[in-house]
Amino acid sequence: MKNATSFDRRSFLKSAGAGFISALGLRSRDALASTQMVFASAFKSQDGAYGVMLFNERYDEIVRFALPDRGHDIAFDPVGTRGVAFARRPGNFAFAFDLDNSRQPVMFTSPSNRHFYGHGVFSRDGKLLYTAENNFEDAVGSIGVYDATDRFTRVGEMPSHGTGPHQISFHPEKEILIVANGGIETHPDFGRAKLNIPVMKPSLVFLDADTGQLIEKHQLPPELHKLSIRHMDVTDRGRVVFGCQFEGSKSEHPNLVGECSLGEAISLWKTDQADLNDFSNYAGSVAINERENLVAVTMPKGNRVACFHLQTGKLLKTYRQRESFGIARTASSFLTTSVQGEVSHLAGGETRNFRDLAFDNHLAGLN
Amino acid sequence: MMQKLLIGIWLVLFLPVSAMAQPEEKTIRNVMHNVVDGFVRPGYAAFEKSVTSLGRVVDDMCASPDAQSLDAARTAFSSVAKSWAGVELVRFGPVAEENRFERILFYPDRKGTGLKQVQRILATQDETASDISKITGKSVAVQGLGALEFVLFGSGSDKLANGDGFRCRYALAISENLKVISAGLSSGWSKTSDATAIWTDPGIDNPVLKSPAEAVNELLGTLVHGLENIKDVRIGAFLSGEGSRDRPKVALFRRSENTLMMIVENIRSVKTLLVQSEAKTLLDDSTKAIFTNVIFELDNAERVAASITRPVANALGDEEMRGRLEYVRTSLGYAIDILDQDFAQATGFSSGFSFSDGD
Incomplete structure (x- = not known):
C-alpha cells in the first residue's frame, strides 16, 4: 500500500525560508487596511513554485505564501481572520494562515491513509474545520474534522456517504454539512486515474455535522450517473446551486448546473443545447450573488463564464473568458481568476494580469 | 546536442504564451486528419x-x-x-x-x-x-x-x-x-462518420472541438493522459513508490506474461501517434527541438522496457531489473513534462496542459 502524497511539515518550514514567516511589508499592510474584501487563490508561478496569494477588490496584492505543492481551494473562517489552503488531490497537506499574518502559519496533514480533495469548510463558529478526504483503501469518501482552536489537530472523521467527496459547505441555518460526492474513485497507487467511470454514482448529501449521520442523499437520474457533482455555493437560506463535470462521451452535452435544498428534490437547470455545447462538459467554480439574484459558473474548458438567474435558473448571459476557473462574488458582481494570471470583474472594468502567475481552480472571497 | 536542446526548452519556459508562434489552422487540420487516418x-x-x-x-x-x-x-x-x-x-x-x-x-x-x-x-x-x-x-x-x-x-x-x-x-x-x-x-470511424467529422474539422459549428486550439489541446491531452496511464496505472500498479511494497500480483496480464509487452507497445503507440500525426509541424523552427527531446525520452523508455525479458514478479526481485523499471518510469515522467509544459506552451495555446486539466 502506498500512502497519500507524503508531506513533512518540518521540511516545508525549512525550505520555505524566512520570507514565509516574515511580517507583512508596508505596502501589504496598506493594502489590507484599505480593503473591503479579501480574495485568495492558489497559484503556480513561472518558476514552477506553488503558493497562495491574497489580494483585495482593487487587485492590490496583500501577501503570498509558499506551498510545498499544488494547492486547490481556500476556506475562510467565517468569524475570524484565518484561511486554510488545501492540497489538490492526491496531496495531503493543508496550510492555515492569518490574514494579518499576526500568527505563524500552521501546516497540517491528513492521516497517511487519507488524502485531501482540495476543499474544506469551517463550522459557523470557526472552531472546527471539515475537510473532504479520500479513504482510498476502502474506496469511500470521508469528512475529516480538525480542531481549529488547537493548531488543527485532527479530532474526528465521518463518512461522506459517497465516493470522491469534493466541495463541502456548511448549511447557513442548521448544523448540517452539504457534500458534493463527485462519485469518482481514485487511489494514490494510480496517480490521478479515474477507476470507476462505468459505475460511478455521484450524489449531493446533507449530513449531521455533529454525528455524521446521513440526513438526505440526492442523486441524479441513472442515465446521468456520469455527471459528477463537484462544486457548489449556498444561499443564506440553504439553497444549494451546484456545478457538474460530465465523464461520458464528449459528443454528449448534458445540463451542468442544478439546485437542491433540504427536503426538496434535486434538479438540473435546463439550458439551450447550443450553450451547453459551448461549455465543454465542465463546470469549474460556482458563486452566488443574492443581492443581484445571480449565479455565475465558470466553464473554463469552453472558455466561458455563464451567468444564471438565481430564482429561475435561466441562463442570462455568457461571457468569453479564457481558462477562467476561479470565481467569487463581489458586492455587485463577481471576480474571476484565470490560468493566464488574469483577475477580472465579470461586469467589466479593469483587468489586472499577474504575468508571473497561473491561478489555480478556485477563488475564495471574504467580506 | 542535448545542451542545445535544453537551452531551447529553457527559453520556451520563460516566454509568455502569447509570445509563441501559433500554428496555422491549415497545419492543425492536417495534423488532426493524420491522427485519424494515420x-x-x-x-x-x-x-x-x-x-x-x-x-x-x-x-x-x-x-x-x-x-x-x-x-x-x-x-x-x-x-x-x-x-x-x-x-x-x-x-x-x-x-x-x-x-x-x-x-x-x-x-x-x-x-x-x-x-x-x-x-x-x-x-x-x-x-x-x-x-x-x-x-x-x-x-x-x-x-x-x-x-x-x-x-x-x-x-x-x-x-x-x-x-x-x-x-x-x-x-x-x-x-x-x-x-x-x-x-x-x-x-x-468510417470516413463519413460523425467521429471523423468531429475530430478532423474543428471549428465553431463543431460540437466538441470548437476551435483549432481545442483540437491541439485534445491531441496533447491524449498524449499526456496516455503516458500517465503507462506510468501511473500500468507501471505504478506493481512498482511501488517510497515506503511501500511492490505488488506483482496486480500487474496487468501477469498470468500470460504480457505485462512488459503491453508497456512497450503502449510507449510505441505514443511515439506512433506523435510521428504519424506530424505533430512536429505544430512547432516552429525555434521550438522543434522539443519534439526531438520527447522522442528521445520515449526511445529510452521503450528500449529499456523491451530489455526486461523476465516476468514482472521475477524482474521486481532482481535489483538490476527493478532499476530498469524505475528508469522507464522516470523517462516517462520526463516525456510527460516535456509534452505537458514545453510542447503545450510552444504551440501558444496553453500555459501547460495538466494545469488546465481542472478537478
Missing part, C-alpha cells in the same frame, strides 16, 4: 483483425480441444492484447460511448472484484455469460480481455486442452463480444 483507423483495423482471428482460433479450440489448440488460443490472445496496446490511448470518439473502453479492458481491478466475478461465473457455470446476447449486459469486468486472460491462462485453464465445455463457451462469448465492439469502433 493512427486511429489503422489501430482499430489491426485490433479488429486480431479479434476476428481470435474468434476463429477459440472456436477451433472448442470444437477440437487439445494442447495445440489451447496454445493457439493463448497466442491469439497475446496478439489481441498487443493490438489493443497499440491504440488504447484513444479515449475519444466511439470508444468513449457505451462503456466500450472498459468493456474491452477493465483495469485496474483494484479490489479484485472483477476477478471474483469471473471466478464465480466459472465455478457456477453461469450460461448467461457464455451467451453473446447476454454477456453485454453483465459487468464490464467479465466481458473483455481481463476476463479472457484468466479464462485462458488462470487456474484451471489447462483443462481447456481436455475439453472444458463451459470454459470454452465463455471464452468464445468474450471473443465474439470483442468482435462486435471492435467492429463498432471501425465503423464508428
Whole structure:
C-alpha cells in the first residue's frame, strides 16, 4: 500500500525560508487596511513554485505564501481572520494562515491513509474545520474534522456517504454539512486515474455535522450517473446551486448546473443545447450573488463564464473568458481568476494580469 | 546536442504564451486528419483483425480441444492484447460511448472484484455469460480481455486442452463480444462518420472541438493522459513508490506474461501517434527541438522496457531489473513534462496542459 502524497511539515518550514514567516511589508499592510474584501487563490508561478496569494477588490496584492505543492481551494473562517489552503488531490497537506499574518502559519496533514480533495469548510463558529478526504483503501469518501482552536489537530472523521467527496459547505441555518460526492474513485497507487467511470454514482448529501449521520442523499437520474457533482455555493437560506463535470462521451452535452435544498428534490437547470455545447462538459467554480439574484459558473474548458438567474435558473448571459476557473462574488458582481494570471470583474472594468502567475481552480472571497 | 536542446526548452519556459508562434489552422487540420487516418483507423483495423482471428482460433479450440489448440488460443490472445496496446490511448470518439473502453479492458481491478466475478461465473457455470446476447449486459469486468486472460491462462485453464465445455463457451462469448465492439469502433470511424467529422474539422459549428486550439489541446491531452496511464496505472500498479511494497500480483496480464509487452507497445503507440500525426509541424523552427527531446525520452523508455525479458514478479526481485523499471518510469515522467509544459506552451495555446486539466 502506498500512502497519500507524503508531506513533512518540518521540511516545508525549512525550505520555505524566512520570507514565509516574515511580517507583512508596508505596502501589504496598506493594502489590507484599505480593503473591503479579501480574495485568495492558489497559484503556480513561472518558476514552477506553488503558493497562495491574497489580494483585495482593487487587485492590490496583500501577501503570498509558499506551498510545498499544488494547492486547490481556500476556506475562510467565517468569524475570524484565518484561511486554510488545501492540497489538490492526491496531496495531503493543508496550510492555515492569518490574514494579518499576526500568527505563524500552521501546516497540517491528513492521516497517511487519507488524502485531501482540495476543499474544506469551517463550522459557523470557526472552531472546527471539515475537510473532504479520500479513504482510498476502502474506496469511500470521508469528512475529516480538525480542531481549529488547537493548531488543527485532527479530532474526528465521518463518512461522506459517497465516493470522491469534493466541495463541502456548511448549511447557513442548521448544523448540517452539504457534500458534493463527485462519485469518482481514485487511489494514490494510480496517480490521478479515474477507476470507476462505468459505475460511478455521484450524489449531493446533507449530513449531521455533529454525528455524521446521513440526513438526505440526492442523486441524479441513472442515465446521468456520469455527471459528477463537484462544486457548489449556498444561499443564506440553504439553497444549494451546484456545478457538474460530465465523464461520458464528449459528443454528449448534458445540463451542468442544478439546485437542491433540504427536503426538496434535486434538479438540473435546463439550458439551450447550443450553450451547453459551448461549455465543454465542465463546470469549474460556482458563486452566488443574492443581492443581484445571480449565479455565475465558470466553464473554463469552453472558455466561458455563464451567468444564471438565481430564482429561475435561466441562463442570462455568457461571457468569453479564457481558462477562467476561479470565481467569487463581489458586492455587485463577481471576480474571476484565470490560468493566464488574469483577475477580472465579470461586469467589466479593469483587468489586472499577474504575468508571473497561473491561478489555480478556485477563488475564495471574504467580506 | 542535448545542451542545445535544453537551452531551447529553457527559453520556451520563460516566454509568455502569447509570445509563441501559433500554428496555422491549415497545419492543425492536417495534423488532426493524420491522427485519424494515420493512427486511429489503422489501430482499430489491426485490433479488429486480431479479434476476428481470435474468434476463429477459440472456436477451433472448442470444437477440437487439445494442447495445440489451447496454445493457439493463448497466442491469439497475446496478439489481441498487443493490438489493443497499440491504440488504447484513444479515449475519444466511439470508444468513449457505451462503456466500450472498459468493456474491452477493465483495469485496474483494484479490489479484485472483477476477478471474483469471473471466478464465480466459472465455478457456477453461469450460461448467461457464455451467451453473446447476454454477456453485454453483465459487468464490464467479465466481458473483455481481463476476463479472457484468466479464462485462458488462470487456474484451471489447462483443462481447456481436455475439453472444458463451459470454459470454452465463455471464452468464445468474450471473443465474439470483442468482435462486435471492435467492429463498432471501425465503423464508428468510417470516413463519413460523425467521429471523423468531429475530430478532423474543428471549428465553431463543431460540437466538441470548437476551435483549432481545442483540437491541439485534445491531441496533447491524449498524449499526456496516455503516458500517465503507462506510468501511473500500468507501471505504478506493481512498482511501488517510497515506503511501500511492490505488488506483482496486480500487474496487468501477469498470468500470460504480457505485462512488459503491453508497456512497450503502449510507449510505441505514443511515439506512433506523435510521428504519424506530424505533430512536429505544430512547432516552429525555434521550438522543434522539443519534439526531438520527447522522442528521445520515449526511445529510452521503450528500449529499456523491451530489455526486461523476465516476468514482472521475477524482474521486481532482481535489483538490476527493478532499476530498469524505475528508469522507464522516470523517462516517462520526463516525456510527460516535456509534452505537458514545453510542447503545450510552444504551440501558444496553453500555459501547460495538466494545469488546465481542472478537478
